[in-house]
Amino acid sequence: MATWYEGRLAGFDLETTGVDVENDRIVTACVVQCGGGHPTQTFNWMADPGIEIPEGAAKVHGITTEQARAEGRPAGEVVEQLVAALAESVLAGLPVVAMNASFDLTIVDREARRHGVQPLVDIVGDDLRVVDPRVLDKKIDPYRRGGRKLEDLCRTYDVRLDGAHSADADAVAACRVAWRIAAKEPRIGEAPLSALHLWQVSWAREQAKSLADYFRRTPGKESWADGVRTEWPMIPAQREAGEDS
Template identity: 80%
Template sequence: MSWYRGRLCGFDLETTGIDVEHDRIVTACVVQCGGGHPTQSATWLANPGVEIPEGAAKVHGITTEQAQAEGQPAGQVVEQLVAALSQVVLAGIPIVAMNAAFDLTILDREARRHRVHPLTDTVGDALRVLDPRVLDKQVDPYRRGGRKLEDLCRTYGVRLDGAHTADADALAACRVAWRIGASRPELAALTLPALHSRQVDWAAEQALSLADYFRRTPGKESWADGVRTEWPFIPHQQDGDL
């Protein structure tokens, strides 16, 4: 049976910002779907321990006041997230994450910040990730338009209710991955380990291409230096100001 017909686990975070080294988790969702079994979803609201910038709150709808009043301590949320994802990975289920290197890197840094054993240290080589963004760029590299989740949902005919909420985005990412697998026999034929390995290479190639585009675009030349090629997460280099 092809990977897209099996169980998938969507994972999504909403955060205080886009700096993977310093920003914090605000909301999270882990949803299991497909494989002939009912959908199971778990969501979290964290008190990140820092102010949530107004710009971030406008995206995901969670203010500092709400997070402080209703959120669990961040360390508890991170511990529960790592436990939930570890259980999924060790059961052989792939994690589906749109722009996986962002969410998995944020989770890794939050784990280290709160002295939680990181996901990748727990599951090791068992980790299998499906990134709809990487897959879509590989199978349709010249399509015009955006590549955000909302764009991919339109392209692949997936309904997205409540964009920029972790639960809606996690489930939509799974549905997009399913549609890509169902429509691309060359991907459907690959085993999960092989597809994960291919995405490591594809993501690096896509990042290098983006950096080259920035270097050739007036006003964006400096952006090239911030493009990272690592996937599905950026390895932690050294202890610092987390």
């Protein structure tokens, strides 16, 4: 029986205006379908986010406000097409592979609601299966020193990263890291996707609680603990006043 990682994967990554999932915006996005013995298909978008791109964010991903306004497409159009591409992958039975998935999927959810696009969770419901290399890596090697960013995991698992902080390169690299972890760890690689998804919900919660505990006992970082979220693969949207409960 074929394992999930030997089949088709849907890599997903965003570059954004910042790290606030409730208020920051998508600048570039990529969904890449790869593996499974078929040619790689890559779908890329650049959006005009409608707000200024801070200098710090532009230094990370290389897209300035001026470039996004000149070359980017309307944010609502990009979000609609991005959600459609993700939904198509999910409904075809592909796992969405995303590094630090709760950030990217939450941003997409908020952007969809901001622009009047049907959110991904409303389209695919319980069919969503996510593989997060960051969560998997922390589970199988919790005490390894050093960073846990995508570049770090690429070094750890001997994966080529063709251009860090471009959405398409990061999406492909996340798939490669997930593949290496799954091939190395039979419990992960041979698990049914539905079970692996649920395990990651639990593992991500435990990892977040551990990080919050670390902040609480670290002088100068105590206040950071309150900002640690435990939800995975997406932080649920807050209902607006007047919505049905």
